[in-house]
Amino acid sequence: MRTSRKEVERSFKKDFVGEIALELFRHKPYERVSMDEIARKAEFGKGTLYKLFSGKEDIMVHVICRGIEKLRCDLQEQCMGSSDPRQAMKALLELEYDFYTEYSNLVLTLVFRQNDNFAFAIMDRVRAEHQQLSDLLEQIFERARTAGMCFRMDNQELIRALEAAMKG
Numbered sequence: 001m002r003t004s005r006k007e008v009e010r011s012f013k014k015d016f017v018g019e020i021a022l023e024l025f026r027h028k029p030y031e032r033v034s035m036d037e038i039a040r041k042a043e044f045g046k047g048t049l050y051k052l053f054s055g056k057e058d059i060m061v062h063v064i065c066r067g068i069e070k071l072r073c074d075l076q077e078q079c080m081g082s083s084d085p086r087q088a089m090k091a092l093l094e095l096e097y098d099f100y101t102e103y104s105n106l107v108l109t110l111v112f113r114q115n116d117n118f119a120f121a122i123m124d125r126v127r128a129e130h131q132q133l134s135d136l137l138e139q140i141f142e143r144a145r146t147a148g149m150c151f152r153m154d155n156q157e158l159i160r161a162l163e164a165a166m167k168g
Helices: 005-027 035-042 046-052 056-080 085-102 104-112 117-146 155-167
Strands: none
Touching: 005 035, 005 046, 005 056, 005 104, 035 046, 035 056, 056 085, 056 104, 056 117, 085 104, 085 117, 085 155, 117 155
16 A cells, blocks of 8 residues: 555654654653744644644654664664674664663653553553564574573563663
């Protein structure tokens, strides 16, 4: 099915706003970034933002999901595409570190607000993206085991330990 020009433009605008918002979220906590500030930096009217997103939470989810999607693509390419398991594990650690460094303010916002109504409304999209990432990490760890690398815990424990270490 062919994507219409309007859908392509809308997707482009959402990604553009997401990049602007990520830049703001890198330097300030989520709570201190306003829709007005995002609109001003993106050079859009605030009404345009509300045509693209339901609110700041929706922008945050878009940004996080895009980040996880990019991380998955990079892991697929650099880790699953590598024939050297040690190099693949090194790439995995570097990519995960870079992701959590870039998205730390947003990840912390999600962690601290898990019990809010806010979290219930948006977490399903993030959880789905995260599950796909976890599945890929499990495949990478399994390839490393098959190649002879030894780990003292199962793949799920490794994933949880990796995430805990990266989140601090």
